[in-house]
Amino acid sequence: MNNLVSINNLVKYFDLGRGQRVHAVDNVTLDIGEQEIVGLVGESGSGKSTLGKTLLGLHDKPAGTVSFKGDQLPGKYRAADFQKYAPHMQMIFQDPYSSLNPRMTVGEIVGEGLRLHSDQSTAQVRDSVAEWLTRVGLEPDHMSRYPHEFSGGQRQRIGIARALILQPEFVVCDEPISALDVSVQAQVINLLDELKHSLGLTLLFIAHDLSMVRYVSDRMAVMYLGSIVEVGRADEVFFTPRHPYTKILVGSNPEPDPNLERQRASTTIEGEIPSPVNIPAGCRFANRCPKVMDQCRTQTPELLPLTEVAGETAPRHVACHLYAG
C-alpha cells in the first residue's frame, strides 16, 4: 500500500505569551495509506483535532512536514495553496450546528466548493448539488432551504456532501458523529462507509468513542497530550492494548453488556490529563501511569515497532519504556 499522507515529526504549538506555550501536537509521525481509514482516539485536549486541522493547512506547521502523494505541503498556507489543495483534501466538522453558515442556503453551502474550484456553469453546479444531496440521503429540493430547517443528522449529511462534492482523495472527519443520537450515528457511519467504497476515500477518523473507532477503522492511533502513544490494527489495539494508557482507555469504555460490565475489574485511574502548557520531561503519561518506572520521569519514550508479537497483521508501534530494549 502506498502512503497517501505522510506525517513526519509534525509539531504545532500555540504561544500564550509570557513564555508560555501550549504543545498541542508534539512530534507526531504517522503514515496513512491509500484508501485506508485511520482512527485517531484520545481524550479532549490530546491534540486530535489540532492534528487534523494542521494536516489540512488550517493551522501552520512550526516544525515537521506533511506530504500528500509525495509532495511536501507548505508550512504555512497562502490563498493559492488552499486553491491548490482544497479539492484534494477536505474536512467534515464535528458540530453540524455551528459549521454551516446560517445565512447561506444548502445549495450555496454544498455548491461553494465547485464554484470556487471548477469552471462549471451555474446549471452544472446545481445539478451536481442535487446529485450529491440525493447521494447523502436528502432531497434535491432541500437546496433552497437554510440549515436551521434540518435536524442534526441531516445537517451532518449536508456537511458530508459539502466536503465530498469536490471528490477529494483525503478527508479528515473530526468527530462526525459525536453530536448525534445513536440511531442516527449508525446512518452516518454507514453512509461514510458506502462513500468510502464508491469513491475510494482515505479517511482520518477522529473520535473519542472507542467502540465506534474500532468498528470504522482499519488502523487506530491513540494520542495522549500531543503525541501518539500507540498505533496498530484497530481490532488488535482494541482487544490487546499494549501501552498502559491504551489499556486504561479501553478498560474505561463501558460496553452495552451488563454481564461483561459486572465481571470487569475496575480500571479507573486517578487524576486527569495534565495541562499541555510546559509539558514535563520524560513520558507524558508518567504521573498517572500504574506501571511507572524511574526512567519514565526523565527519558521521553520513542514510538518504536513492537517486535515479537505473534499473529499480528500490521506492525504495532508503542511509545513506552516497558517495551523498549
Place this chain on the structure above:
Amino acid sequence: MSDPLLSISDLRVEFDTYGGIVQAVRGVSFDVQAGQTTAIVGESGCGKSVTVQSVMGLIPSPPGRITSGRAMLRGTNILGAKTINGQDIRGDQIGMIFQDPMTSLNPTMNIGSQIAETLIVHRGYGKSRAFQRAIELLEMSKIPEAEKRARQYPFEFSGGMLQRAMIAMAIACEPDILIADEPTTALDVTIQAQILDLLGDLQRERGMAIILITHDLGVVARMADEVLVMYAGQIVEQGSVDQIFYHSAHPYTLGLRAAMPTNDPSGSKRLSPIDGSPPDLFNPPPGCGYCPRCPQAMKICAGEPPPVIALDQGQSARCWLHHPDNPAAAKPNQAPTGQPGAMDE
C-alpha cells in the same frame, strides 16, 4: 418487592410553542425502589429529561404545563408541591446533577460557598459550619486538597472536578433520591469511569436511589438495576437490566442495540441504523409512535395505540407484537438480528 420510594403514574406534560402545543410526555408511569438505580434511556427529544424535571418541579410554567399525573414520594403527591411536611423536596429530599456542570454553577461564587448555600437554605446551618461541611462533602466526592479547592472558583476546575463538586452539592442534604441527567455525557471516558464509580460508591454507602438519564447503553449496562426505554414521550419498554439487554421485547430497543457497535470480535461488520426520525409531537400519531420506523409494523400499529403489555417477571412493553391475540405471538427476541426491511432501498 417492597413499596416503591417514588411512584409516578400517568404523567403528562405539554409545552406551548409558536408551532402549537408539544406533548412532550404522554402518560409515563414507573416506580423507583430505594437503593436501586433506575436508568431512563432514549434519544434526544423523547421526553426523558422533561419527565424528571417535572418531578423536581423544574418545568417552567408558562410555557410548560403538567396536565395529569401523580408522583408519590413515600405516599405523598409531590407534583406541584414545594415541600412535604415542611421539608423542601428539591435539593433536600431529591438531589439533582446536570449534564453540563460548567453552566450549572455560579461563576462568581467559590465552590465551597455554593455547596454551603444548600445547607444554609435547607438545614439552617450557620455560614462557617456550612463551609466546613462543604469541605467534607468535597472530600467525600474524592476531590484532592478539598480545603484549598473549596475556595476556588468554577473556572479553576476541570470538567470532571466540576461534576464531582456538583455531586457534593447534590448529596449535601443526604437525599433519598439522586437524579443524574446525563452526568457523564460531556466527559471523557476515563473521567466518566471515575464519576460512575463515585456514584456507585455513594449509592452503596448511603442507600440512595439513583435515577440515571442517559443515551449511552454502555453506561446503562454498567450502572442500572431497572431500565426504562422511552420513545416519543412514552415508556415503550421497561424491565431489569438483564431483561432489556438479553430479552429485548420492543422493536425500538432491538433497533437501538443493533445500531451500536458491539465489541464482539466476531460480530457482523455492519450497523443497522433505524431509518427515519422520531414523530412530531405537535401531532402525535394515533397509533404507535414508532410504527413508521418499525421493521415489524403491522396494520393495527398505525391506527391504534398499543397498550402496555406485561411480560414475564416485571418486564413490560408497549407493543402490539406481544398482545395475546397476535397469532405470531410474541416470544421476546433473543438477539439483535439484522432488521429485514429496515433499509428501504
